[in-house]
Amino acid sequence: MTLQQNFLLSRRGFLAGACCAAAAPILTPVTLAATPGDNRFVTIVLRGAMDGLDLVQPYGDPAFATLRPKLGLTPQTGLLDLDGFFGLNPAASALMPLWQAGELSFVHAVSTPYRDQRSHFDGQDMLETGGSDKAERTGWLNRALSAIPRSDARKAIDINTSMELILSGPSDVDSWSTQSNFALAEDEIAFLDRLYEGDEAFARAMQEAKKTDMSADALYGDAKRGSGIAEMARLAGGMLREDYRIASFSINGWDTHVGQKAQFRKAAGDLSTAITTLKASLGDEAWGKTVVLAITEFGRTVRENGTNGTDHGTGGLAVLAGGAISGGKVLGQWPGLGDDHLLDRRDLMPTGDVREIAAAMLYRQFGIDPDNLTGKVFPGLAFDRSSIYLKG
Amino acid sequence: MNPSIPTLAAIRFGYGLRPGEELPADADALLAQIEEGVAEKPRFPREGLTGRIETATRVLSVRAAEAKAAKAGNPNADLRKETQRQAQRIYRQDAMGRIAQAIHSPLGFYERLATFWVDHFSTSVLKSLPMRMIVPLYEAQSIRPNIGGSFSGLLQAAILHPAMLIYLDQNQSVGPDSVAGRKNSRGLNENLGRELLELHTLGAGSGYTQDDVRAAALILTGLSVDNRALEVVYRPRLAEAGPVSLLGRSYEDDEGDGQDHILMLEDLAANPKTALHVSRKLARHFIADDPPEEVVSSMVDAWTKSQGNLTEVYRAMLTHPRAWSDPGQKIKQPFEFLVSGFRAFDLPEKNFAELLRDMEGEDEGPVEKAMEMAGVRAKENAKRKAGRANALTFGALQRMGQPVWQPPSPAGFADEAGVWLSPSQLSERITWSRMVARILGQKMEPSEFLAAALGDAVRPETQRIVSQAPNKVHGITMVLASPEFNRR
Numbered sequence: 001m002t003l004q005q006n007f008l009l010s011r012r013g014f015l016a017g018a019c020c021a022a023a024a025p026i027l028t029p030v031t032l033a034a035t036p037g038d039n040r041f042v043t044i045v046l047r048g049a050m051d052g053l054d055l056v057q058p059y060g061d062p063a064f065a066t067l068r069p070k071l072g073l074t075p076q077t078g079l080l081d082l083d084g085f086f087g088l089n090p091a092a093s094a095l096m097p098l099w100q101a102g103e104l105s106f107v108h109a110v111s112t113p114y115r116d117q118r119s120h121f122d123g124q125d126m127l128e129t130g131g132s133d134k135a136e137r138t139g140w141l142n143r144a145l146s147a148i149p150r151s152d153a154r155k156a157i158d159i160n161t162s163m164e165l166i167l168s169g170p171s172d173v174d175s176w177s178t179q180s181n182f183a184l185a186e187d188e189i190a191f192l193d194r195l196y197e198g199d200e201a202f203a204r205a206m207q208e209a210k211k212t213d214m215s216a217d218a219l220y221g222d223a224k225r226g227s228g229i230a231e232m233a234r235l236a237g238g239m240l241r242e243d244y245r246i247a248s249f250s251i252n253g254w255d256t257h258v259g260q261k262a263q264f265r266k267a268a269g270d271l272s273t274a275i276t277t278l279k280a281s282l283g284d285e286a287w288g289k290t291v292v293l294a295i296t297e298f299g300r301t302v303r304e305n306g307t308n309g310t311d312h313g314t315g316g317l318a319v320l321a322g323g324a325i326s327g328g329k330v331l332g333q334w335p336g337l338g339d340d341h342l343l344d345r346r347d348l349m350p351t352g353d354v355r356e357i358a359a360a361m362l363y364r365q366f367g368i369d370p371d372n373l374t375g376k377v378f379p380g381l382a383f384d385r386s387s388i389y390l391k392g
Numbered sequence: 393m394n395p396s397i398p399t400l401a402a403i404r405f406g407y408g409l410r411p412g413e414e415l416p417a418d419a420d421a422l423l424a425q426i427e428e429g430v431a432e433k434p435r436f437p438r439e440g441l442t443g444r445i446e447t448a449t450r451v452l453s454v455r456a457a458e459a460k461a462a463k464a465g466n467p468n469a470d471l472r473k474e475t476q477r478q479a480q481r482i483y484r485q486d487a488m489g490r491i492a493q494a495i496h497s498p499l500g501f502y503e504r505l506a507t508f509w510v511d512h513f514s515t516s517v518l519k520s521l522p523m524r525m526i527v528p529l530y531e532a533q534s535i536r537p538n539i540g541g542s543f544s545g546l547l548q549a550a551i552l553h554p555a556m557l558i559y560l561d562q563n564q565s566v567g568p569d570s571v572a573g574r575k576n577s578r579g580l581n582e583n584l585g586r587e588l589l590e591l592h593t594l595g596a597g598s599g600y601t602q603d604d605v606r607a608a609a610l611i612l613t614g615l616s617v618d619n620r621a622l623e624v625v626y627r628p629r630l631a632e633a634g635p636v637s638l639l640g641r642s643y644e645d646d647e648g649d650g651q652d653h654i655l656m657l658e659d660l661a662a663n664p665k666t667a668l669h670v671s672r673k674l675a676r677h678f679i680a681d682d683p684p685e686e687v688v689s690s691m692v693d694a695w696t697k698s699q700g701n702l703t704e705v706y707r708a709m710l711t712h713p714r715a716w717s718d719p720g721q722k723i724k725q726p727f728e729f730l731v732s733g734f735r736a737f738d739l740p741e742k743n744f745a746e747l748l749r750d751m752e753g754e755d756e757g758p759v760e761k762a763m764e765m766a767g768v769r770a771k772e773n774a775k776r777k778a779g780r781a782n783a784l785t786f787g788a789l790q791r792m793g794q795p796v797w798q799p800p801s802p803a804g805f806a807d808e809a810g811v812w813l814s815p816s817q818l819s820e821r822i823t824w825s826r827m828v829a830r831i832l833g834q835k836m837e838p839s840e841f842l843a844a845a846l847g848d849a850v851r852p853e854t855q856r857i858v859s860q861a862p863n864k865v866h867g868i869t870m871v872l873a874s875p876e877f878n879r880r
Binding site: 047048049119120121124165168184185187188191192194195196197198199201202205206208209211250252253254255 | 813814815816817818819822826834835837838851853854857859860861862863864866867869870873874875878
């Protein structure tokens with residue numbers, strides 16, 4: 001009897017220790033590096049191919065309304081006008097104050113050199129390695145570290161957490177993870193539904209799990225998901241305010257093949273939360289020295305598909321934010337949405353290389369030599385001090 | 393899904409595929425594992441069998457001394473806590489050893505059998521503090537070496553171990569008509585007698601009566617545990633005076649040497665009802681909730697012919713064609729799911745061992761107040777690592793409902809497929825898959841991982857959907873969460 005009582009006590013202790021981690025099992029990695037100086041740089045990888053035409057809508061293009069009958073908006077139907085031609089999806093309205101303060105820009109019709117295959121895995125690999133083919137196996141941001149003048153090495157403190165590819169490589173980086181309850185993104189849920197379609201028992205369990213509060217918390221819940229994103233951004237912001245200078249993390253949920261309107265609203269809300277939380281947790285001084293670059297593996301088809309969504313495309317959108325940019329612009333050379341101007345008559349024609357934006361920001365923030373940027377960090381990239389992105 | 397025989401052998405009768413590990417070619421290859429497994433030293437108890445007995449008796453004697461001092465008005469709370477902490481730590485090490493054993497042993501069928509039998513003869517670490525240290529010893533000492541021999545031998549080894557006698561209160565049972573029983577008010581405890589008939593041998597509803605339960609309990613009186621040596625002892629003072637009649641046979645301890653319970657165990661092992669009950673339970677576990685009757689009857693035949701030689705019973709099951717038909721009717725239990733998941737990643741054993749070290753990092757001393765930023769980070773990081781390691785292993789099994797050596801009752805864990813395919817179960821499995829995919833799968837190609845995890849058991853639609861996943865982590869997640877990875 002005595003033994004059992006004592007056992008219960010210690011068991012309670014054991015469970016108390018176990019609970020916190022178990023209740024929050026999804027670990028969200030933020031990869032960080034320290035460099036000299038005060039300037040900061042954050043990359044956000046938008047996984048699943050963000051529909052740039054939905055976030056920053058070219059409502060002034062005559063073809064847009066026809067191509068996007070269900071998804072397209074106008075300033076009359078809620079679109080937030082940016083410059084008389086482009087407007088911001090109201091799901092990202094939290095970003096408007098940044099736009100007005102000149103701390104936010106967009107670059108339309110950009111892509112990596114990846115073409116034709118439109119596979120998420122390969123597309124994301126190319127985006128993160130920054131190569132012009134699939135042979136490169138280290139991340140461009142990691143290679144950039146060793147090109148930063150006077151950069152001192154830091155010891156990696158967490159070998160067990162895997163780095164995201166973009167910061168993986170020979171230079172030492174730290175990886176941290178939040179232990180928030182990080183729910184699945186909408187597109188990921190949709191994929192699981194498809195996975196279980198052919199197995200009745202699994203399909204039924206999945207449908208029930210989505211309906212049941214308790215299970216849905218783990219899988220689903222918007223509120224939980226939002227707080228997970230905020231926690232991740234707070235972690236990154238807090239670390240950058242101390243002695244870290246470079247951070248990278250991902251936001252999933254952009255693969256909107258079906259029912260895009262609702263899915264996109266959530267993903268765009270996550271992106272807005274991430275950027276505004278970063279700003280808040282960095283504080284005015286550090287935010288003033290920060291550039292945030294959000295990039296995606298490719299864009300989506302200009303036409304809506306048959307399931308109120310869009311499919312994998314080519315030309316996409318990059319987002320620039322931070323106190324260190326002179327923003328308030330939609331950059332990039334707009335190719336037009338007329339049939340003749342599309343790539344393969346289906347995708348937004350890429351007119352710029354997303355790597356050039358990254359190179360320009362690395363040059364500006366860390367003074368990396370352009371020869372290093374075009375040789376070591378982004379082999380094969382055309383970039384020099386006259387880059388358009390250094391003016392924005 | 394129509395997997396080849398070797399793939400099905402690994403999935404249905406083992407712990408799944410592991411890159412670089414040869415698939416069992418056929419029934420003979422599976423059966424050959426038994427002899428090898430029996431001879432192998434498992435990864436628990438960590439100090440080995442005699443080492444464990446020394447550790448456990450030492451911890452227990454410290455505890456007993458403290459209890460005595462406390463009774464005399466001199467409690468030592470720190471010492472008491474320390475023994476609890478030690479027992480907890482030993483359990484955690486051994487439980488991680490058990491998971492590692494299942495992951496890293498190439499003898500998947502033998503390991504699955506060990507899990508089956510440790511569940512058939514359930515004991516639990518939750519019974520009492522000493523059981524944290526004794527249950528791992530029990531599996532290594534009584535179950536694993538006896539899986540390939542006669543059922544009678546396995547039965548005796550399992551019942552006559554301190555773990556079983558403690559778990560089912562036999563150490564508290566006193567014959568009413570024994571020396572001790574006549575002297576004081578302590579009496580019979582039927583717990584072990586009942587489970588012996590209901591769970592371990594004849595099976596529920598096989599026709600025995602409450603009188604039989606009582607008779608079995610009376611025959612077991614005298615059996616007890618010597619806490620100092622951690623041994624089963626026979627105490628004649630507790631033993632009911634004979635004769636006692638059970639199922640038409642009279643048991644009387646003529647010699648006074650306490651051997652009547654051995655005779656009873658032998659008789660129960662030889663009872664045809666036991667052959668049917670245990671054969672069906674095996675077939676139900678490995679093949680389907682409603683197993684083909686012809687498989688069960690050929691197992692019973694083999695049992696009868698070989699006088700309960702278990703290897704012959706397994707052989708009868710594995711060589712029956714129907715044992716290989718209709719794949720995927722069973723759902724992997726959480727322990728199997730977790731083990732087969734780790735196997736698919738081919739995590740090196742030293743990396744798995746690091747998880748335990750990460751968890752133990754949590755136990756370090758108090759945090760100093762004025763700590764450098766770096767120190768705080770290191771501490772914080774250790775805490776995060778501990779949380780992650782726990783969430784990957786113990787936390788996950790706890791949440792999925794199958795913590796190591798903690799069955800919910802003497803009947804063990806549920807075995808029906810439906811129990812392990814509930815909505816909450818599925819969401820836990822997706823959550824674990826996602827977590828492990830993030831931690832171990834970041835650099836993997838989902839399609840390659842799919843091939844490594846499932847071989848030719850993969851459905852074409854899974855192949856297609858995984859290759860289209862919106863990111864690699866979700867691709868890996870879906871491999872582990874797929875129906876075919878969760879079925880066997």
